[in-house]
Amino acid sequence: MSMQAAMPIAMIPGNSIIHRINPLAKLVWVVGYVILAFSTQNIVILYSMALFALLLAPIAGVTKPLLKGALILVPVGSSLLALQIIAPAVERPWTAVDQIGPLVLYGDGVYYGFVLLGRIVASLLMALIMVMTTHPSDLFTSFAKLKVPYTLNFMLAMTLQLIPVFQREVGIIMSAQKSRGMKGTGFSAVLPSFVPVFVGAIERVQQLSISLESRGFGSDGIKTSYRQVRGRASDWVVGIVGAVVLITLSVVAITKGTWSLANEITFSPLFVLITFLIAATLFAGVILAAIAFSFKK
């Protein structure tokens, strides 16, 4: 982790249609996505959702940062699929489809593996799109309109704003300790890197609260906001369409008992083998890269 590592998740300034949608309408979509993703096991729905989110990226002009943020899915997805193939999370008996040395590959877990992956991919992509196209204060201004208590709203906003601050602190602290010859990884690096971060965090929060109170935080009255958020007709349409479509699908999925296509879709042994090889290679690659990286540091 270099000190200059770009903030992985932050707003990408822009003026696209997606940027201009009211934050609450976007939030409806994200929440709707999560609800639907976790109420269905229908991979057609799940991957359509992911595809739809992916199609929004070029419209919002955030394709590159989105893909960068989604890189986290590589270790998650590859380990998940590889595990589901060698140790399915379904009841035995499992049907073996192939064997590589001592490893027996089963086809039973593949469908479920793709469901889990689809849920994560769809929810994550939509959430990233929202975060990357929404100014945090706009979101909180909108919350205020919904009569979310000011203190709660403020605390949420502060927490979000402190994340990049802490990311920077971690970078500086790691540099300081490496300058004293600390090995960059492993258990011995935990204390030297985290104690200063936490102590710094606590001190910062204490000072912040004192300085806030001394500037009248906590007094009654209506708070005004510098950034104004409007709710236009189009925002209502986006929000309502999102709510209706996603909730309808969720309800249908639940009434159909997750709407799983596990019995309709069967994977050929070759497909299982190839999936396993790709997943295992990617996962091994990630691990090797991590090891190589820690040695290089």
Add this chain to the structure above:
Amino acid sequence: MVESTPTNPTLAIDVRGARYVYPTGNVVALGGVDLQVAHGEIIGIIGQNGSGKTTLTKLFNGLLKPTAGTVIVNGVDTAKHSVQQMAAHVGYVFQNPNHQLFARTVRMELEFGPRNIGVPEDEITERVDEVVEFFGLQEFIEEHPYRVSFPVRKLVGIASIVAMRPPIIIFDEPSTGQDHNTTHIINGLMRRLRERGTTVVCVSHDMPLLADVVERVIVMKSTEVIADASPREVFADQALMARTNLQAPQVTQIALQTVVPLGGPVALTPAELAADIAQRRGKSARRGRTSSVAG
């Protein structure tokens, strides 16, 4: 270009054509810097906020690798070595001690660096005792580093690097925000390091400190080194000071407006100016006496 020049092993720091561009936002922070520092030199780096001082010093211990050019420190190419490997050659004292203190006691904090670079245990004890004595940390040695006052924390931070005994030490703003006593100790430390032959690089806005302890001042302005001379020359150059928005120490400014036009020295410390004034008063008093005797 400069690459063809052979590197000089007798130099502590040898920077040739170093550029640095921060990957975030493509900020050019250093635009082609050349700098040679001999072993045992005590240099100061001054310049406005954002002129590239910190970036330059981070190249010295490999925290940043030059985007172009080379940085050879103590004969080692920083581009080819990790920060941890450089730690035995270069000590870097960060501005904020809170960024490095973590151990349960001050003693353990001081032992951390030497142990990392493989100093044998009995020598670690000896080195720790030495810095504790020098920085006057005896009463805090078993305290938690976060329970001591900020100036003491700063001293612990500095001591933890000095205990590693690197041949080159970099200080980023050692005296900013410190009380007089701490500044005094830091001042004494610079002298001690000079006696030992340690090379010192000190980034600071504290002109009186630099005027007092360094032998050479590097002036930076918008990513480049624009002057490199003795503190006397640099602080006497009023055009340079104005152009870089820097202020010479007050005592130097007073000297420039009073005794310098009369042939006096560009004083760097109050003692120097006082000595010159005392000498002039002595002279005029003597002249007064002789004239009255004659009259």
